[in-house]
Amino acid sequence: MNNAVPDDLQTVILLGASNLTLGWKPLLKALQGTVAGPLDVRVSLGMGRSYVDWSRFWLRRLPGIVDCGLWGSLPELRAKAPLVLVTDIGNDIVYKHSPQTIFKAAEKCIRRIQQWRPDAKIVLTGLPLCSLKTLEPIRFVIARTILFPACWMSLQEISEKSHQLDEMIQKFAAENNLPCVIPQGEWYRADPIHVIPPLRENVFRQFFSHWNLDGAASVPVPSGTSAGLPASALRTFAGFQRNASQPVFESSDLVVSAW
Numbered sequence: 001m002n003n004a005v006p007d008d009l010q011t012v013i014l015l016g017a018s019n020l021t022l023g024w025k026p027l028l029k030a031l032q033g034t035v036a037g038p039l040d041v042r043v044s045l046g047m048g049r050s051y052v053d054w055s056r057f058w059l060r061r062l063p064g065i066v067d068c069g070l071w072g073s074l075p076e077l078r079a080k081a082p083l084v085l086v087t088d089i090g091n092d093i094v095y096k097h098s099p100q101t102i103f104k105a106a107e108k109c110i111r112r113i114q115q116w117r118p119d120a121k122i123v124l125t126g127l128p129l130c131s132l133k134t135l136e137p138i139r140f141v142i143a144r145t146i147l148f149p150a151c152w153m154s155l156q157e158i159s160e161k162s163h164q165l166d167e168m169i170q171k172f173a174a175e176n177n178l179p180c181v182i183p184q185g186e187w188y189r190a191d192p193i194h195v196i197p198p199l200r201e202n203v204f205r206q207f208f209s210h211w212n213l214d215g216a217a218s219v220p221v222p223s224g225t226s227a228g229l230p231a232s233a234l235r236t237f238a239g240f241q242r243n244a245s246q247p248v249f250e251s252s253d254l255v256v257s258a259w
Helices: 019-022 024-034 087-097 099-117 127-133 138-149 155-175 197-209
Strands: 010-015 039-044 055-057 060-062 083-086 122-124 234-239 241-242 254-258
Touching: 024 039, 055 155, 083 099, 083 197, 087 099, 087 155, 099 122, 099 155, 099 197, 122 155, 122 197, 127 155
Parallel strands: 010 039, 010 083, 039 254, 083 122
Antiparallel strands: 055 060, 060 234, 234 241
């Protein structure tokens, strides 16, 4: 796909998991309302998506973000600096990866982007520690059972590892002069890790505002440029490999590919 799209597209890279998946439509609306010009959006997302390794959500499995096909799809040099969001870094805790292993995988992704394009504008998000702090044991058990049925870690263990990982993320962001958005308690309700639907667009707009663009998109988003949730290029379902040709959506204003 390196030469499949015009050079004037604005490249946007979104790395994450369920918050990108559940918030896909408000995400696109916030993105198209923030960034002027046609967009080339390249994403690695999915419920329960791991940065480190293959992950399962019910019958579907996806490769770890650090080893997915995104890295071989990055376009050749374009005039506009790429815009990048790195979020949902805490998922791997429930897969029993250490905070150090998780952080190294996320850092590797960021370093790859910086090596490809040193001018990339990268925004990180921290973990929703405020939500974990007020999470009642019964709500924790319900959320863990629904979202990660194979996980039997205690709330205390998850909280401790989350704080360790978040500290690494905050330190890395500060040392590398990268903005890192701290999730706010009012973004969550019974579900401790997913932003509630009414706030999703505004939260994504807050994330994107840290790209510090010269000006927000000032024209209405043309009709027909809204893409549905993209299917990843490689995945398995019930043990069978599935492949999806990329990009999965293409119009004059928006190109979307998923890895």
